[in-house]
Amino acid sequence: MIGQLIGPVTAILDKFIEDKDQKAQLAHDIATMSERHAQELAKGQLEINKAEAASGSLFKGGWRPAVGWICVLGFGVNFLVSPIAAGFGVVIPQADTSVMLPVLMGMLGLGGLRTFEKTKGVIK
Numbered sequence: 001m002i003g004q005l006i007g008p009v010t011a012i013l014d015k016f017i018e019d020k021d022q023k024a025q026l027a028h029d030i031a032t033m034s035e036r037h038a039q040e041l042a043k044g045q046l047e048i049n050k051a052e053a054a055s056g057s058l059f060k061g062g063w064r065p066a067v068g069w070i071c072v073l074g075f076g077v078n079f080l081v082s083p084i085a086a087g088f089g090v091v092i093p094q095a096d097t098s099v100m101l102p103v104l105m106g107m108l109g110l111g112g113l114r115t116f117e118k119t120k121g122v123i124k
Contacts, residue, residue, distance in 0.1 A: 071100045074095035
């Protein structure tokens with residue numbers, strides 16, 4: 001979509017600006033404006049992530065461990081508690097693992113990257 005807008009804008013630049021170098025610079029600035037904006041947004045999000053991670057509060061920085069423990073408890077009920085209770089005639093409803101598994105796998109993948117960073121000495 002941005003590419004479709006650049007052509008008409010550069011045509012307008014041709015009408016009003018005679019210096020070819022200045023036209024080229026303006027066309028380049030216009031073409032890369034959205035990419036620079038996205039990069040600035042990403043940098044801002046990184047700063048927010050750093051502030052959240054540095055926070056000692058469980059309400060701000062503890063959501064990942066909480067989600068992990070919820071997944072672990074759900075799998076524990078499904079694969080340990082429910083089968084053992086079924087042996088005694090007690091029926092315990094099981095959690096939907098099709099919802100928990102993608103969340104847990106994503107978290108485990110991120111955990112693997114964190115371990116890699118720790119081994120390389122990037123993070124303490």
